[in-house]
Amino acid sequence: MTKQNVLIPDAIPVAVRDPKILPYPPPRGISIPRPKLLKHIEIGNTGPRINAWVDSMKASSPTHVKASSLSSLDDQTPWMDKHPSALRMFEQITSASKGKQIVMFLDYDGTLSPIVEDPDRAFMSDAMRTVVRKVARYFPTAIVSGRCRDKVYNFVKLAELYYAGSHGMDIKGPSKGHKYNTYNKSSRAVLFQPASEFLPMIDEVYEALIEKTKSIPGAKVENNKFCLSVHYRCVDEKKWSGLAEQVRSVLKAYPKLRLTQGRKVLEIRPTIKWDKGKALEFLLESLGFADCNDVLPVYIGDDRTDEDAFKVLRERGQGLGILVSKIPKDTNASYSLQEPSEVRDFLHRLVEWKRSLDIPGCK
C-alpha cells in the first residue's frame, strides 16, 4: 500500500497511553462532551479570530475523548442510546418504512469511501458500488457530496443515480433510464445550479489560494466547481494557524464567500442559502414527494456539512438521518453507523429486505 492509499482515522477513539481517555463505545452511563465547532468561521481582520479558526480546526479533528472533560456535560444520556446503530435498529427502521417510498441520499467521502490522505485517491470499493447499484434498483438514490459533481461521478460510476455535487449546488438527474427518473420521460435530466454566477469568482479564488498556500507543505486546494476545499490533513499542526492566516488573507476581499469546515478541510462557498439540506428538499420535490406523507427519506453522511440534511429531516419530522462516525459527535442524525463497511452492510440488508417483500409468501 502506498502512503497515498493509507486509510486515516480522523479520531483515534481507544486509549493507548493515557488512562483518562475513554474507550469507544463509552461505558453505559457515561456520555461524551461535544466538541466546540464554529458553524461558520468568521472571516475578519483581527488577530484573535485566527485563534478561533485554529481552535475550530482542532475541534473538528479530535484525536481522542478525554474523561476529564466529562464534568462539563449537562446532558448525561449516553451517545449510543441517543444515536443507536442503524444495523441494530434495522427492524425498527424497516417497520417505520411500511407503506412508504424510501428515497436514499448518500454522502460520498467517509460514507461510501474511507477517508484517505489523498483526496484524488478516495476510491469506492467494488462491493460498495455493487450494493449501491442494487439500492438504486429499488429506491430513488442520490449521491450528495461536497465534491465537484463530475469528480464524484467518476468515483461512483453509476449512471442511474441522482448526483448533487458542490454541497448540493450542482444537481443532475440520472443519465441512464430509471423508473424513478420522471424527468427523463421528456429526455431532459434534472439540472439545477443555483450558484452559477459565482463560477468566475470561485476560479479566481482558487488561483489565489494555490499561490498563497504553496509555501505550506501538505496543504492542498481542490476546485469543486461551485466551492473550494483547502485540505490540511497532511499539514503539520504547527502550521495550521499559518494556513488559516493565508486563507483569511485571500477571503477578506470576497465578502460573498463563506467558510465552513469538514474533516480536516476548510470549505469555501458562496453565501447563498443553499446546502445539502436544500438539495435533499429539491430532490424530493423533483421526485414528486414534496408534500407527501408516504415517503421516507434516508440520509447517510459523516460530516459537518451533512448536518444541514439531518436538520431538514428532523424539522420535517420525516425520514432518518444516519451519522457515520466511530466517535460520538454533536449531530442531528437519529442513528449511527461506525464506518463505510457498516454502511455497505446496512445497504445490503435494505436490499435483501426489499427483495424478500417482493417474493410471494415472504414477510
Ligand SMILES: O=P(O)(O)OC[C@H]1O[C@H](O[C@H]2O[C@H](CO)[C@@H](O)[C@H](O)[C@H]2O)[C@H](O)[C@@H](O)[C@@H]1O
Ligand atoms: O460531502 P463529501 O462527499 O463527504 O465531501 C466532503 C469533502 O470530501 C473530500 O475530503 C475528505 O475526504 C478526503 C479523502 O478521503 C480526505 O483526504 C479529506 O481530508 C476529507 O476532508 C473532498 O476531497 C473534499 O473536496 C470534499 O469537500
